[in-house]
Amino acid sequence: xxxxxxxxxxxxxxxxxxxxxxxxxxxxxxxxxxxxxxxxxxxxxxxxxxxxxxxxxxxxxxxxxxxxxxxxxxxxxxxxxxxxxxxxxxxxxxxxxxxxxxxxxxxx
Amino acid sequence: xxxxxxxxxxxxxxxxxxxxxxxxxxxxxxxxxxxxxxxxxxxxxxxxxxxxxxxxxxxxxxxxxxxxxxxxxxxxxxxxxxxxxxxxxxxxxxxxxxxxxxxxxxxxxxxxxxxxxxx
Numbered sequence: 157x158x159x160x161x162x163x164x165x166x167x168x169x170x171x172x173x174x175x176x177x178x179x180x181x182x183x184x185x186x187x188x189x190x191x192x193x194x195x196x197x198x199x200x201x202x203x204x205x206x207x208x209x210x211x212x213x214x215x216x217x218x219x220x221x222x223x224x225x226x227x228x229x230x231x232x233x234x235x236x237x238x239x240x241x242x243x244x245x246x247x248x249x250x251x252x253x254x255x256x257x258x259x260x261x262x263x264x
Numbered sequence: 265x266x267x268x269x270x271x272x273x274x275x276x277x278x279x280x281x282x283x284x285x286x287x288x289x290x291x292x293x294x295x296x297x298x299x300x301x302x303x304x305x306x307x308x309x310x311x312x313x314x315x316x317x318x319x320x321x322x323x324x325x326x327x328x329x330x331x332x333x334x335x336x337x338x339x340x341x342x343x344x345x346x347x348x349x350x351x352x353x354x355x356x357x358x359x360x361x362x363x364x365x366x367x368x369x370x371x372x373x374x375x376x377x378x379x380x381x382x383x
Contacts (some may be wrong), residue, residue, distance in 0.1 A: 190369050192309075199359055199373035200301075200309065211371060243309055245369070251323040253368035255309040 158182050158246050160256035168264040175231040177259045179244035184224045188248035191220055191229045194258075195240045203242075204229065231261070239263055266290040266372045268360050273377030280350050280381070286343040286360030286374055294338035297321075297363035299370050300345050302356035302379075312358070313345065316366060328354075350381045 159182040169175045179189065191204040202211040204220035207227060217232040231238055244256040272284040286298070300312040313334040314323040322334055333346040343360050357378050361370030 188367075192370075194309075199375055200370075201373070202364075202369065202371045205364065205369050245309075247368040250368050251314065252311050252325050255311065258308045 157252060158185060158249050158254050160244055160246055160254050162242075162244055162256035162259045164259060165257070166260045166262060168262050169234050170264045171236060172233050173264075175234055175238075175261055177229040177231075177242055177261070179222075179227040179229070179256050181225045181227075181246055183249075185246040185248035187223045188246060189220075189222070189227050190245045190247060191218075192243045192245065193238075193240045194243065200243065234261070266362065268362065268372060268374035270358065270360050270374045270377040273358065273379045275380045275382065276350055277383050278351060278381055281346070281348045282350065282379060284345040284347065284358055284360075284377055284379070286345075288341045288343065288360075288362070291362070293336075293341040294318075297366045298336065298343045299361045299363050299368065300334060300343075301359045301361055301370065301373075302354075303359070303376075304353075304356045307356075310356075311368070314363065314368065315343070347379070350379075352381050355379060355381045 161180045163178045187207040189207045192200040194200040208220045219230045241258045241260045247253045267289045269287045297316045315334045331349045335344045357376040359376045360374045362372040364371040
């Protein structure tokens with residue numbers, strides 16, 4: 157089973173600032189990496205797939221990069237609605253398609 | 265508009281059974297694979313089970329293998345999860361999610377249904 161590790165666990169950022177979230181895989185997952193956003197009391201929402209392709213309706217301030225074992229989600233200028241928990245998920249080797257533990261982006 | 269609505273969550277005793285359902289609408293249900301993903305209180309996401317559009321391919325997480333059964337009725341646009349021999353660690357919100365391309369990427373999610381396993 158591929159283990160996904162996200163860092164940091166919590167990221168404190170001021171509105172308008174840039175946020176950079178990391179996700180590391182225990183072995184290569186090529187570019188088969190997705191990012192999800194989850195707000196309190198809500199279901200997750202798909203943001204990014206294929207490591208860098210935004211899902212339908214996702215604003216351009218969200219961008220993904222990386223391949224192999226190291227991945228990054230960048231939010232270029234944080235808006236109030238972006239404060240949430242973000243999960244990465246590998247789908248290169250399945251089952252299972254494993255999720256990372258999440259990064260909480262909070263208001264600084 | 266794609267809609268997924270889960271139901272069936274409840275309080276159940278350890279060792280008991282429960283059946284979750286997910287009603288799908290707004291898309292051609294039969295051509296999409298589906299996933300169940302769960303989230304324990306205050307914890308992260310855990311993939312539980314996968315079923316292809318034709319039900320030919322089914323996968324389970326090791327943590328539920330032999331206890332849970334996934335099924336679907338394409339005529340009724342519904343997805344089920346039969347949960348047997350429930351344990352305290354099965355306590356979670358259970359989400360049904362549409363699989364984007366049969367690759368385990370979930371592009372639409374329901375709002376979830378809470379299963380609590382406790383005596």
